[in-house]
Amino acid sequence: MTSRNEAVPQTPLRADARRNVEALIEGARTVFARDGVDAHVKDIALEAGVGVATLYRHFPKRTDLVLAVLQHDVDECVETAQELAAAHTPMDALTLWLDRYCAFVLTKHGLAAALQSGEATFAGLGAQLLEQLEPTLDELLQGARVAGAMEGGASAMDLLRAVAHLCTPGPSHIDYTRRMITLLLTGLRQDPATQRG
Amino acid sequence: MTSRNEAVPQTPLRADARRNVEALIEGARTVFARDGVDAHVKDIALEAGVGVATLYRHFPKRTDLVLAVLQHDVDECVETAQELAAAHTPMDALTLWLDRYCAFVLTKHGLAAALQSGEATFAGLGAQLLEQLEPTLDELLQGARVAGAMEGGASAMDLLRAVAHLCTPGPSHIDYTRRMITLLLTGLRQDPATQRG
DNA sequence: TGCCAAACGGAATCTGATTCCATATAGTAG
DNA sequence: CTACTATATGGAATCAGATTCCGTTTGGCA
Numbered sequence: 188m189t190s191r192n193e194a195v196p197q198t199p200l201r202a203d204a205r206r207n208v209e210a211l212i213e214g215a216r217t218v219f220a221r222d223g224v225d226a227h228v229k230d231i232a233l234e235a236g237v238g239v240a241t242l243y244r245h246f247p248k249r250t251d252l253v254l255a256v257l258q259h260d261v262d263e264c265v266e267t268a269q270e271l272a273a274a275h276t277p278m279d280a281l282t283l284w285l286d287r288y289c290a291f292v293l294t295k296h297g298l299a300a301a302l303q304s305g306e307a308t309f310a311g312l313g314a315q316l317l318e319q320l321e322p323t324l325d326e327l328l329q330g331a332r333v334a335g336a337m338e339g340g341a342s343a344m345d346l347l348r349a350v351a352h353l354c355t356p357g358p359s360h361i362d363y364t365r366r367m368i369t370l371l372l373t374g375l376r377q378d379p380a381t382q383r384g
Numbered sequence: 385m386t387s388r389n390e391a392v393p394q395t396p397l398r399a400d401a402r403r404n405v406e407a408l409i410e411g412a413r414t415v416f417a418r419d420g421v422d423a424h425v426k427d428i429a430l431e432a433g434v435g436v437a438t439l440y441r442h443f444p445k446r447t448d449l450v451l452a453v454l455q456h457d458v459d460e461c462v463e464t465a466q467e468l469a470a471a472h473t474p475m476d477a478l479t480l481w482l483d484r485y486c487a488f489v490l491t492k493h494g495l496a497a498a499l500q501s502g503e504a505t506f507a508g509l510g511a512q513l514l515e516q517l518e519p520t521l522d523e524l525l526q527g528a529r530v531a532g533a534m535e536g537g538a539s540a541m542d543l544l545r546a547v548a549h550l551c552t553p554g555p556s557h558i559d560y561t562r563r564m565i566t567l568l569l570t571g572l573r574q575d576p577a578t579q580r581g
Numbered sequence: 582t583g584c585c586a587a588a589c590g591g592a593a594t595c596t597g598a599t600t601c602c603a604t605a606t607a608g609t610a611g
Numbered sequence: 612c613t614a615c616t617a618t619a620t621g622g623a624a625t626c627a628g629a630t631t632c633c634g635t636t637t638g639g640c641a
Contacts, residue, residue, distance in 0.1 A: 201607055201618060228598060238621035243599065349567075370546075370567075398587060398638055425629060435590035440630065 208245050210235040212259060215252045220294075224253060257295060261316050264291050268323040277330030284327055288320070289350055317347050405442050407432040409456060412449045421450060454492065458513050461488050465520040474527030481524055485517070486547055514544050 200208070214235030218226045228249055232242045246252040267287050271280040325343035397405070411432030415423045425446055429439045443449040464484050468477040522540035 198618085203607070204619060207619085227596095232621095239598085240600080240602095240622075241620055244619070247599090249598075395587080400638065401588060404588085424627095429590095436629085437591075437631080437633095438589060441588070444630090446629070 204245070207235070207237050207241055210237065211242055211245060211252065212255050216256050216259070219253070219256060257316055260291060260295065261319055264288060264320060265323050268327060272327060272330065277327065277334040281327045281331050284324070285346075285350060288324075288347075292350065317344065320347055401442070404432070404434050404438055407434065408439055408442060408449065409452050413453050413456070416450070416453060454513055457488060457492060458516055461485060461517060462520050465524060469524060469527065474524065474531040478524045478528050481521070482543075482547060485521075485544075489547065514541065517544055 211231070215231050218231045218234050222230065228242060229239060231252065232239045235242070242252070246255065264287065268280075268284050271284050271287075274280075275283060321343050324347055328343050328346075408428065412428050415428045415431050419427065425439060426436060428449065429436045432439070439449070443452065461484065465477075465481050468481050468484075471477075472480060518540050521544055525540050525543070
């Protein structure tokens with residue numbers, strides 16, 4: 188929940204304002220889930236029980252709201268990894284976490300897709316979110332490598348991106364996604380560099 | 385270029401209308417490339433040298449235009465496969481074609497992303513395009529299997545989707561994409577089903 | 582050459598995002 | 612406890628862009 192890049196405002200937010208920000212993020216999550224990323228700003232304000240001006244005060248662009256929702260969930264994802272790492276063998280933790288991460292992306296696939304299409308605004312932002320997850324996965328990978336469970340040449344960032352994109356087809360293709368991730372993990376156990384062509 | 389699902393109109397298009405449709409697709413391709421998928425309808429009409437009403441007559445929804453452009457390129461992609469299959473060994477043809485396909489998706493990644501986010505309108509349409517590519521890739525895969533070059537359990541559709549999604553990060557990550565595809569191909573040479581966990 | 586359905590261009594309309602402003606409130610000083 | 616003011620708010624006004632309407636033009640045919 189505590190975001191890595193939470194800009195601390197010059198003058199701290201007033202109590203009511205802080206409450207409204209919370210309500211807006213929560214409301215946005217609800218409405219996005221119900222109506223998709225293209226949900227109307229008005230509906231989000233309504234759901235949060237505030238006026239549109241309030242929404243715009245805290246999130247100057249529609250897209251800032253999308254981002255805030257994602258950020259919120261990314262934070263949760265990081266926490267999950269720490270819990271798993273503490274409770275399982277390295278390879279299990281890795282596999283389990285990728286499942287979680289996969290579920291996360293599936294849920295948010297609409298939002299994730301928006302990150303890709305809206306040229307300027309979002310360029311690099313998806314990347315920024317991934318960067319926050321990277322150390323998390325990297326730790327899991329290191330664990331698995333130390334345990335001798337894999338040797339593949341792909342980095343944590345590579346994998347994050349791969350899984351993120353593998354997951355975008357939508358919730359109805361979990362089987363497909365699983366198969367592809369299995370394929371990737373299988374490939375990871377080899378040294379891919381020399382086998383192409 | 386000749387699309388698989390080109391609805392034949394009851395009364396054939398008048399000559400000028402046919403010309404305008406061409407101009408619109410071409411213009412849309414240009415403007416999308418320049419301004420992104422969210423380009424203004426007006427600009428597209430301008431580029432094509434027609435009024436907006438003309439655009440709407442032929443493409444009732446903005447998105448129909450996006451689709452038309454994609455369709456156009458998918459057709460080209462299919463042709464390429466046939467040429468490659470005729471000129472190379474099965475595994476080479478497969479690898480080369482995946483490179484082409486990859487380039488195709490990279491170029492169109494904005495359009496492709498739009499397919500994912502705009503919930504209702506596009507749902508299943510990305511899939512429809514992929515279905516047109518499927519027999520193409522399937523033939524290449526069969527060729528490679530017959531030649532004994534692979535045995536993996538992923539289907540043509542699986543691969544198409546995987547590559548499509550691997551390519552979405554954007555043009556600046558060709559290295560990443562290559563590595564991931566290599567990883568997939570490596571995994572494909574194994575029997576993935578039993579190796580997970 | 583004349584007819585008229587098909588097609589056209591651009592103005593009008595409609596929808597939804599963003600901004601403005603008069604009013605209300607949290608937080609603080611007296 | 613009350614007054615004060617910067618911060619925050621709600622809803623109306625504005626703006627941008629997509630879609631529709633309608634009077635005019637044109638291709639194809641008798």
